[in-house]
Amino acid sequence: MDKQEIIRYLKENNIAKIKFAFADIDGILRGKIISSQKFLDGLESGYGFCDVIFGWDSADELYPNVEVTGWQTGFPDQLCRIDPETFRLISWQDNLPFFLADFSKADGNDLPACPRSLLKRIIKDCDNLGYHAEFAQEFEWFNFRETPDSLQQKNFSNLQPITPGMFGYSILRPSLYNDFNNDLFNRLADFNIGLEGLHTETGPGVYEAAITHDEVLKAADKAILLKTAVKEIAYKHGILASFMAKWNEELPGCSGHVHQSLWNKEQSANLFYDPHQPDKMSELMKHYLAGQLYCLPHILPMYAPTINSYKRLVEGAWAPTTVTWGIENRTTALRVINTSHQYTRLETRIPGSDTNPYLAISAALASGLYGIKHKLKLDIASTAGNAYENKSSARLSSNLYESSLIMQESSLAKDLFGDEFVQHFTSTRIWEWKKFSKQVSDWELKRYFEII
Template sequence: MDVDKIQAIIKKNGISTIRYEMPDVYGISHCRLYPAASFSRRSSDGVKFSISTLMSSDPQGNLATGTGYGEEIGFSNCLAFPDLETFQVVPWAKATARVLMNPTIDGLPVVGYPRYVARLQIAKLNAVGYTLLSTNRYEFYVENAAERKPIFSGRNFGATVRLPKAEGILEPLCDYLPQVGFDILNMDTGHGPGQIGMAYQPAFGLKAADNASKFRTSTKEIALRNSHIASFMTKPYTDGSGSCGHFIHSIWDTKRKHPMLFDKEHPTGLSKNGRHWVAGILSHVPGLAVLMCPTINCVKRFEPNQKAPVNATWGYDNCSTAVRVRIMGDRGTFIENRLPGSGCNPYIVMAATIAAGLDGIANKLPLPPPVKGDVMDEKTLPQLTTEIPNNIHDALSALVADTVLCDALGDEFINCFLSLKQQEDRLMTEAMASGNKDWEYGYYFEYM
C-alpha cells in the first residue's frame, strides 16, 4: 500500500482523523491524533512522540529509571514513521483510521522497541530459508463497566447458559472485528468468571504480531463503547484461571508456498528442523517464562493446577504440556507454544519463540520423548524435565542466565525490560507493605 492508495481510502470513507499508534513494552497501545488532511506530510516528515512513554512507562504511566530511554536521553522524543501496510479504517470510531508506527532516534531505529526486535528475528528466520505462519489464541476477562463485576459467574467452561450474559460483548466483537481483518475461528466462555476465549486466522511474518496487538486494543475499545471493560490482565480474580495468549505457529518456506513442519515418514510426524525447533523452545523454557508471562500477575499462571504448563514438556494434543503439537498433514500441522499468558506482548512472544527455535535448529538439539498424560504426574515425565519458574524473581534470574535469548533480543531491550520489571516489583512490595491486597487488580486491569 502506498500513500496515494491510502489517500483514496481516506476520501472514500470520509476519514477526518488518523491515529498514529505504537504499543509500548507492556503491549499497551499509545497514539497521537492528527487531521487526515496531513497524512501525506506525516508519512514523509514523521510524528514526534515520547520515547520514554513507549519504553519506560508501566501500565499506570509511571516512568521506570534505568531503561536507557528516559532520564538518560533527557526524556526526548522519537520521530516515528507509519508502516503503510498497517493502515486501517476504524469502523467503531467516527471518521477515524489508524496506522502503526516505527520509532526512530537520530535517524536510526529504536533497537529495543519490541516490534523492531520481532522484525529482526523474522529476518534471521528468513536468512535460513523459513518464515512463520502464526496467530495468538487469547482469553480475556470482561466486566460490566457500571457495576465493575464479571458479566457471568462460575468456572463452567463453555456452558451455553452463560451466553445471554455475554451477548453484550460478543455481538459487537463479531460485528466489528471482521471489518478490521479478523477472520474469527471460534469463541467460548472460559474457566473463570467473565472469561472469554477467541481464536482467529493466522498470518505470515510480522503481520501476525500486528494482528495480535490490534486484536487486544480493538477488543478493549469495542468493549468500552458497549458498556463493558475487557482486560488482558492474566489473573484478575483468585477464583478464576489465568488467561492464555497461546502462540500457534508453523514454519514455511520464504515464498510462503510450502509448509516445512510435517514429515509423514518420521515417527514423530515432524520434519528434522521441526523437531529441532520444538527442542529449542523446550531447552529455553525457564528463560522464556517471563517473556511469555511478563508481569508479576501473569507469571502466577505457572503455579500448579492453574490449567497452564508447569514444566518443559511437549505432547501430541496434550493441553497440559508447554508445547502442544498437532499432526494434521502437510498444511495443517502446527506447534502451539502454550507458555504465553494474555498479558504478553505479542511482538516479544514472536521474537523469543523464533530465537529459541532457531537455536534448536542451529545446534541440532534432540527432541525429548512426548508426554502422554498429565504433566502434574511425575511418572509421565522424561528424566531431568525442567520446571517453569512461577514467581517474578526466579523467572527474571532464568532470563538473565539464558545468554542465547538475551543476545538474540539485544542488550537494549533486555536492559529496558529488566528495569521495568524491577519497578513493578518495587511497587508491589510497597503495596503489600501498606496492606493493599488489591494492588495487582488496580495496577493491571484497566489498561492491559
C-alpha cells in the same frame, strides 16, 4: 493499500484525521490522532514522540534504572514511523482510519526498546534462512458489568462478571449478550482481525477468541490490536474486558497461547509436517521445538512479563509449570498439533493474555530458529499424561524477579535479542517486582495484623 492508494483514499473521502498507535514495552498501545496533512507530511520522515514512552511503566511512573531514556537524556523526541500496510478502519469510531507504527528507522536501525522493531529484526533472520513463518495468538479474557469509574469506587473488589457460573463452550450463555457477542465477531472482522472461533471458557463471563493465522508480523499486529479493540467494543455495551492473567485465585487464568509453523517461501509446503516420520514431525520441527525448550528458562519474562503472570502458572490450572512438550497434551509447556499437513503446528502454552504479543512471538520465533541454526536434538522425551506429575522435568521459574535475573545474566538471551534490549527489558521487569514488593496486601493484613 500502498502509500499512493492510501493518499488517494484520504483525499477522495475528505478524511480530516487519522489515528495511529504503537506498543510500549508492556504491550500497551500508545498513540494519538493527527490531521491528515500531518500524516502525509510525516509518512517518510516520521513523527516525533517524547522518548519517555519507553521510560515509564504501565502507570506512567518513570523507571529509575534504564539507559535508553530518562532525565539524563532530556527526554527528546524519537521518530516513530507509520507502517502503511497496517491501514484499517475503526468501524465503532465512525470508520476513523487507523495505522500501527514502530521506531524502526529508514536506515534499518531502530530503538532497542521498541517491541515491534525487535520482531521485525527476527523476521528478517527467518527470511534469510529461507522460511515463511505463520503465527496466530489466541486470547482468553473476563467480561464484567463494570466501568473504569466503578472499578475505582469498588477498589477493584466485588466485581460483577456479565454471566454467572462455569460454562465453558456454552451455547446458552452468550445469548444473554447476543449483541455484544455478534459485535465482537463482526467488528473485529471489519478491523481486519478475522477470528477462527469465539466462545465462552470455563468461568463466569470469560470468552476466548482464536485469531486466524497469518504471516508472523501481521499476526502480531492483529494480536496487539485485538486486546484494545475488544476493550473498546465492550465499552459500547457497558462492559469492561480484562486481559489480566489471573484475576481471581479460585478461577482459571487467562491464556495467550502462540501457534506457529514454518513454510517454504511459496507457502505451499508446511515444513513442520512429514508423514513418513513418527508423529508426522519433520526434523526441522524437532529442531525448532528443541530450540524453544532449550531457550525457555532464559527468556521466560517475555512470555510471563508481570507479577500476576506467575499466579496463572500453577498446577491444575490449565497452564504449564514444567519445561515439557507433548503430542496434543494441554498440561505441557509446548503442545504439538499434528492432525494434517495444513494444520500441523506448535502451540507455546506459557504466555498468558497479559503478554505483549510482539515480545511473546519474538521469543517463540527466535528460540525456534536458534534450534534450527544449531541443529539441536530433541532429547527431552514427549510427556504423555499429566505433566504436572513429571518430576524429572525442569520447573519454570515461579516469580518475575527470579526469571528476570536469569534473563538479565543470560548470554543466550543477549545472543537472541541483543544486549541493549535485554538490559532494558529486564530492568523494567525488576522495577515491576520492586514496586510490588513494597505493597502491603489484604492477605498480609488478614494473616498478621491481629495475631502476630
